Amino acid sequence: MAFETPALPYAYNALEPAIDELTMQVHHDKHHVGYTTNLNNAVKGTEFENWDVVKILQNLSKVPESSRAAVRNNGGGHYNHTLFWQMMGPHKGGQPSGKLLDAVNAAFGSFDKFKEKFTQTATTRFGSGWAWLVVKKDKKLDVYSLPNQDNPVSEGDTPILGIDVWEHAYYLKYQNRRAEYIGNFYNVINWDTVAALYSKAQ
Numbered sequence: 001m002a003f004e005t006p007a008l009p010y011a012y013n014a015l016e017p018a019i020d021e022l023t024m025q026v027h028h029d030k031h032h033v034g035y036t037t038n039l040n041n042a043v044k045g046t047e048f049e050n051w052d053v054v055k056i057l058q059n060l061s062k063v064p065e066s067s068r069a070a071v072r073n074n075g076g077g078h079y080n081h082t083l084f085w086q087m088m089g090p091h092k093g094g095q096p097s098g099k100l101l102d103a104v105n106a107a108f109g110s111f112d113k114f115k116e117k118f119t120q121t122a123t124t125r126f127g128s129g130w131a132w133l134v135v136k137k138d139k140k141l142d143v144y145s146l147p148n149q150d151n152p153v154s155e156g157d158t159p160i161l162g163i164d165v166w167e168h169a170y171y172l173k174y175q176n177r178r179a180e181y182i183g184n185f186y187n188v189i190n191w192d193t194v195a196a197l198y199s200k201a202q
């Protein structure tokens, strides 16, 4: 069964003004679809065709060297974007509550301190990549950035929030103003999704 790009769970313009309609259209229909297509081509006729994408990303060393880079980049691209669409939503933002807020406070001191670290991490990612909030193996939260389409599952961690800082994620509206895009991203974070991913990782 081939990998498929999931439909956006909201309209292309639903995240306006934080993320504009054209960016969402191109990002989902061209970039994400491209990663999915290339992943399917890279695993065609191999056992990995039937693996879950997370299992593939956790076992990249098992992928033959000849296709490993393609599987890593496009498998990561497919999974990262699948997460990303769910991690945002219209009329969202605000802050986490309950156990997730407790964990944020324990790891970073406060929600504002978390935001500071996440913003700094995303802003300073050199070139293309993502900033991630993850649950580590010891169940504690951490924030770090990874290059390209690498996903924290390949590091043994579980991503619960990520921001795409590839230029394709913001350039049409923000040009070089990555910091402004990151600032507005907080208005569309779907903390319900983040909380669900956090509790699944416990």
Ligand SMILES: [Fe+2]
Pocket: 027, 031, 081, 164, 166, 168, 169
């Ligand atoms: Fe992207």
